[in-house]
Amino acid sequence: MTVRTRFAPSPTGFLHVGGARTALFSWAYARHFGGKFILRIEDTDLERSTPEAVQAILDGMQWLGLHHDEGPFYQMQRMDRYREVISQLLASGHAYYCYCTPEEVEAMRERLRAAGEKPRYDGTWRPEPGKTLPSIPEGRKPVVRFKNPLDGDITWNDLVKGPITISNRELDDLIIARTDGTPTYNFCVAVDDWDMRITHVIRGDDHVNNTPRQINILNALGASLPQYGHLPMILGSDGEKLSKRHGAVSVMEYPAQGYLPEAMLNYLARLGWSHGDDEIFSMEQFCSWFDLDHLSKSAAQFNHEKLAWLNNHYIKLADNARLAALVRPVMEREGAQFEGAPVLEAAIALMKERVNTLNELADAAMLFFRQPKPDAELLKQHLTDAVKPALLQYMEQCKSVEWDRQSLAALLKETLAAHKLKMPQLAMPLRLMLTGQLQTPSIDAVVELFGRDTVLARLKNFLQ
Structure with a gap:
């Protein structure tokens, strides 16, 4: 069996940290087994899906280097296939037309709530042997509902959470096609996973309740089932659900803030997965190590300090x-x-x-890369009459000294010794005259990098 995973975001917003981690784990699992990673855009929510969000997802995947092997596939381009499968389910008796209005369904739910039962669609239009259905209201367009099993349980061995069982009595007959014929989310996902031969579905645990519905649809179609693994959510540093105030912004905000993709990937890999005590590793190492056995069952916390530490490491490399x-x-x-x-x-x-x-x-x-503009008070404090003779001598000798860091460091020491000064007495005014600030790397390194002409010109500007 060839492992086939997928990342299937809905373009109703940007690719955020949680989605990026899901994509990374799905991609790495496929790479670990030499399989295929499929990108699918689930864009059936016409009111909320936007081209800008689609592009943001593609940009985020490109920046992270999570390249797909197939796709991107767009659900809105697969409408004919969905209609074909809906017709198949209607013909086989696994789906039916329902003429209830949304208001009538809500009234059903209110009655059940009042009776202390779970609010749900009551099956008014569900065909059963010996049951007489209501008359079809004139001019009313129906939805198509999936005929969910009434009894039994749906059980799967979740690759992250372990065995999960949900009773079919907890599920009502979900709508799989709206009154205008457009298919709904859970139906499209099931058909896509079937058609694309997905073997492993790795996604956030907010999809756990969708899984039994999708399994029932796939069973009705006689399709093989993928294995499912649901990742715990990512929390902010305060233990609350990750939100914009924690940094749950578009992944593309991170390059804008100056982060490297390898740092973000390394950080995301450790959010809910571990390989011993290893903290820093390449994506090649990650893919060779990655499996679903070492995924945490508990939520991970997003830590900006840890991400910044990793980014510093990768910047240095x-x-x-x-x-x-x-x-x-x-x-x-x-x-x-x-x-x-x-x-x-x-x-x-x-x-x-x-x-x-x-x-x-x-x-x-x-x-x-800018002209120095030192603070006048700082300049007055450090460029004193006592130190000016040493600076003038230093400037004169800069005209002929070998222009390398070792020679420049030696010149500084010679000047200090000749005038009986300490290093800060000479280094501080030099920093101010050359850069306009007191905090810089080692002054001999700064002098060497500026070059002879620039150093002489700037010193002369302040000293003469």
Whole structure:
């Protein structure tokens, strides 16, 4: 058997963290077994589905690198197939026309609530041997309902939660086609999983109650059943359901905030799954390790600090040219001046150890790509008459010193010794004159990166 998994989002909103984790686990399971990963867009909710949401899903999958083997398939392009299967169910007696209005169905439910019973459709139009059906109201269009079994249980061995049993008495006859003929969610999902030969359905546990309905439809069609695994939800750091205030925004907000896809993937992989004490691993390692036996049955908590820590790790590992390409547009928006400035990759290499996001990296690297504007009070405090002679000597010797970090560090020490100064007395005014700020990497590294001409020009501007 070839393993076939699917990710089937509804384009009624953006691809969020929970959906991205579901996609990752489905993708990894297929990759682990050399199977196929299918992308399906479940767009039958015409009122809420939008082209923008579809594109956001595709963009999110592309950014994460979760490439599908088949698809994307769109349910709205499969209407003829759904109508064919509905006709098949009507012909076999597994579905029937129902002429009740929504108001009549709601009245049924209210009567059952008042009687202390579970509110549901009461089967008014369900054909049974010896039963006389009501007269068809003139001009009223029917829905099509699935004839759910009245007795027995639906049991499946959930790949995450273990055995789950739901009584058919808990389920009413769900609508599988609306009055305009458009099919409904659970029906379309069952038909799609059948047609696409899905072997493993990995999805959020908000779908547990849909599973028995889909199993009954597949049984009525004589279709083989996939195995189902339902992932616990992701909670915010406060233990509440993940929401926008916790970061449950579009996945595409994360590259905008300066996160690398490999950091997000590594983080999502550890949300509800573990491999011993391993915290950092490549997607190749993840796919080779991944199985459903080590998925947690309890909810996972989203931790921004952990994600930032992982992002810092991957930024430090990343190629400097790649990082430069990612941060340059951010720096350009901030007014960075690249002409006559240091090589951006070199600045990235110097600054990337100390940042958690690409936006922080862009901000940190800006000191090399803008004119220094030190605070006047700070300059007065550090550029004193006592230190100016040392700075003038340093500037003069910068004209001929070998321009490498070792030689520049030696020059600093020589200047300090000659004028009996401590390193901060010289380094602080140098930082202010060269960058406009007091916090920078090692001053010899900063001087080397700026280059001789820029250093001499900026020192001369302040000292003469």
